Amino acid sequence: MPELHHTDTVVIGAGHAGLAVSRLLIAAAREHVVLDRGRVAERWRTASWDSLRLVTPTWMTRLPGWQATGDPDSFLSVSGFITQLEEYAASFGAPVVGGTAVQRLTTAPNGTYDVHTDSGTWRARSVVLATGPHGTPRIPAAVDLSGVRVITSNHYRRPESLDDGGVLVVGASASGVQIADELGRTGRDVVLAVGRHTRLPRRYRGMDIFWWLESTGRLARTIEQMPDRVSAGQEPSPQLVGRGVGDGIDSEVDLGSLQRRGIRLVGRLRSIEGRVASLSQDLAATAAAADRATHRVLDSLDRYAASSGLDREVLPALRPSGVNVPATPSRLDLRAEGIGTVVLATGFQPEFSWVDLPIVAPDGTIRQRRGVTDAPGVYVIGQRFQHRRDSAFIDGARHDAAFIVGQLTSGSAGIACPSAHAGEDRP
Numbered sequence: 001m002p003e004l005h006h007t008d009t010v011v012i013g014a015g016h017a018g019l020a021v022s023r024l025l026i027a028a029a030r031e032h033v034v035l036d037r038g039r040v041a042e043r044w045r046t047a048s049w050d051s052l053r054l055v056t057p058t059w060m061t062r063l064p065g066w067q068a069t070g071d072p073d074s075f076l077s078v079s080g081f082i083t084q085l086e087e088y089a090a091s092f093g094a095p096v097v098g099g100t101a102v103q104r105l106t107t108a109p110n111g112t113y114d115v116h117t118d119s120g121t122w123r124a125r126s127v128v129l130a131t132g133p134h135g136t137p138r139i140p141a142a143v144d145l146s147g148v149r150v151i152t153s154n155h156y157r158r159p160e161s162l163d164d165g166g167v168l169v170v171g172a173s174a175s176g177v178q179i180a181d182e183l184g185r186t187g188r189d190v191v192l193a194v195g196r197h198t199r200l201p202r203r204y205r206g207m208d209i210f211w212w213l214e215s216t217g218r219l220a221r222t223i224e225q226m227p228d229r230v231s232a233g234q235e236p237s238p239q240l241v242g243r244g245v246g247d248g249i250d251s252e253v254d255l256g257s258l259q260r261r262g263i264r265l266v267g268r269l270r271s272i273e274g275r276v277a278s279l280s281q282d283l284a285a286t287a288a289a290a291d292r293a294t295h296r297v298l299d300s301l302d303r304y305a306a307s308s309g310l311d312r313e314v315l316p317a318l319r320p321s322g323v324n325v326p327a328t329p330s331r332l333d334l335r336a337e338g339i340g341t342v343v344l345a346t347g348f349q350p351e352f353s354w355v356d357l358p359i360v361a362p363d364g365t366i367r368q369r370r371g372v373t374d375a376p377g378v379y380v381i382g383q384r385f386q387h388r389r390d391s392a393f394i395d396g397a398r399h400d401a402a403f404i405v406g407q408l409t410s411g412s413a414g415i416a417c418p419s420a421h422a423g424e425d426r427p
Contacts, residue, residue, distance in 0.1 A: 003120035007033050009116045009408065010124040012105075014040045014096045016063060017382035017393045018130035020401035022094045023064045028409045034126075035117060037101040040080045043132065043262060047154035048078045051182060053242030055174060058210055060395045063088060064402065073208065075242030105129075111376065126377040126408050129366065133392050134349025135382045139344060140170075142271035142278075147335050150272070153345040154181060159186045165340030168189065168277060168332070170269045172197040174237040176345030179226045179251040181241065184263045189338065192258065193269040194283055195346075199290045199320075200238040202251040204301060206315035209240070216304045218297075219390040226385075233385045236347075255287055255323045268330050272342065277332040284325040291322055336377050350383075371404040379404045 009025060011018045025032045026232040036042055042208055053075040054061065061068035061076060066088050076084070089096060095250035098243060104116040108123050115122040137152035147210050149163050153175045156162075160183060166189035169180040180192045200209050213219050243251040249255060267280040298319060305311050332339070350364040359366055359373040366373060366380045370387045373380060382392060390396030 002116075005120060005122045007122060007124050009033075009126040009128065009159040010035060010113075011128045011130055012036075012102050012115065013038055013130035013132065013382075014089070014098070015043060015130065015132055015382070016041070017132065017397040017401065018128070019085065019089055019094055020397045021061045021128050021130060021405060022089075022096075023066075023092050024401055024405040025408075026092050026094070027065075030409055032095060032407075034094055034098060035095045035100045035102055035115065035120065035122070036098050039098050040094075040096060041085045042135065044078050044082050044085075047134070049153075049156050049179070049182075050158045051410075052078045052080075053177070054081060054394070055238075055240045055242050056210055056393060056395060057244075060214070060393075062395050062398060063223060064398050065092070065222050067121055073244055075244065102354065104354050104356055105378075113375075113378065117361060126379070128404065128408075129352070129355070129378070129380040130382055132382045133350070134348040135364070136349055137162065138347045138349045140271070140346060142267065142273075143269075143342075143344070144271075144273050148342055149272035149274065149340065150342045150344060153343060154348075156343055159183050159188060162342035166338045168193060168334065168339050168342045169341060169345060171195060171345035171347065172239065172255065173345065173347065174240055176343075177239045177255075177258060178241050178243050179343055179345060180258060180263050181253045181261070184258070184261050189264075190262075191264045191266055191332065191337070192255075192340065193266050193277075193279060194255065194286055194385060195268040196236055196286060197255075197290050198236045199294045200240060200297065201254070201294075201320050202240055202243070203245065204298065205305065205317055208244075209238075212301045212304075216301060218300075219388065219393075219396070221389050222387055223385050229385075232389075235385070237388075252320070254320060255290075256321050259323060265323070265325070266332070272334075276336040277334060277342075279328065279330055279332065280326050281330055283328045287323045295319065350399075350422070357381055371400050377408075381409065 008030055009032035011021050011034040018034050022034050051064050051384045058070045058074050058076055059072035065417045066082050078406045101118045106114050108114040112123050112125050113127050156179055167183050168191045169176050170193045172194040180190050223229050239254045241253045243249055267283040270278040270280055302317050352360050357375045359375050361367050368380050371379045371381050385401055388396055391400055
């Protein structure tokens with residue numbers, strides 16, 4: 001019979017969000033364990049490409065009781081971030097139980113829960129789901145995986161790991177444009193299939209874009225303040241890369257910059273059948289919509305600069321140029337184009353099939369409000385726009401962790417989770 005362990009709280013996931021919760025539970029003298037299938041920051045170790053850097057500056061890499069070290073305006077490499085997370089966990093003696101794969105979460109007697117793992121069961125009064133927003137790669141249903149080598153972004157490591165020839169990168173959010181940029185810089189012929197995306201400049205008026213987003217309060221906006229909560233939760237990650245002005249390489253990876261570096265832009269991928277990719281001819285409309293949204297954001301930053309007196313301190317407002325949209329094809333013969341690999345950077349979908357509780361929504365997400373679910377004592381952290389716009393960022397975890405641990409340690413029954421998206425407050 002599997003061994004049964006007892007503790008007050010089980011935190012599932014030893015990434016930045018799980019460690020943030022653990023740090024605050026330690027401060028509250030609350031007994032707990034942090035379970036992970038691997039080591040601290042396992043997903044960063046196994047699902048990142050070699051050259052990846054954080055897109056948020058080091059000054060913005062903060063967790064409870066901790067600030068990342070190094071040049072505040074630099075961007076941590078994945079290996080550097082992992083090292084610092086390990087040091088963070090060690091600094092407060094995080095009770096991490098590694099090499100423990102969670103298989104199921106079920107109810108247990110007397111209002112407790114059983115966390116079933118491959119090495120026994122943990123029974124606890126409270127459980128915090130800290131596995132992050134990246135469950136499983138989202139693979140378009142119309143993609144035939146038999147005619148050409150297709151990999152998802154979490155399996156991309158370096159240009160040399162791909163088959164010879166050109167590459168079709170599908171998806172123009174942060175991962176897609178960064179991978180396309182890296183491949184193009186090695187001399188590969190790259191075609192980028194562009195879907196809905198968010199375009200922001202790395203720096204604006206002499207300051208990093210995240211300085212502006214934090215200073216203006218945009219990162220702190222809550223889901224209740226958004227006119228459309230569903231759309232807000234599906235915001236694409238911005239087209240940014242972790243490079244600064246001192247790195248000697250162009251720090252922009254928006255569509256216009258990629259295009260000027262020789263990367264070919266086409267419309268959204270509709271399907272792949274055999275070695276033929278079918279494409280939508282919507283690139284012009286998609287790029288124009290992103291540009292309009294970009295200018296609305298930059299307009300708001302300009303208004304903030306004027307109202308706060310920063311106009312005299314920051315550089316003049318220079319807007320990024322648009323995209324020259326050529327006639328785009330409706331199909332690509334991958335063999336004729338010399339394309340040997342397709343990289344799908346089409347995002348991820350939640351994976352909570354192992355949660356055997358009535359808190360999983362039909363779309364696979366956890367029904368919650370500020371991390372509190374309808375299952376008493378069960379919480380979630382690190383989901384996209386969980387409460388604030390930065391909830392899924394490293395920096396945002398400290399805010400959600402503080403609220404969740406406050407609820408957990410107060411013995412509060414929590415707050416009711418909304419069952420519909422009606423009656424939202426408008427900003």
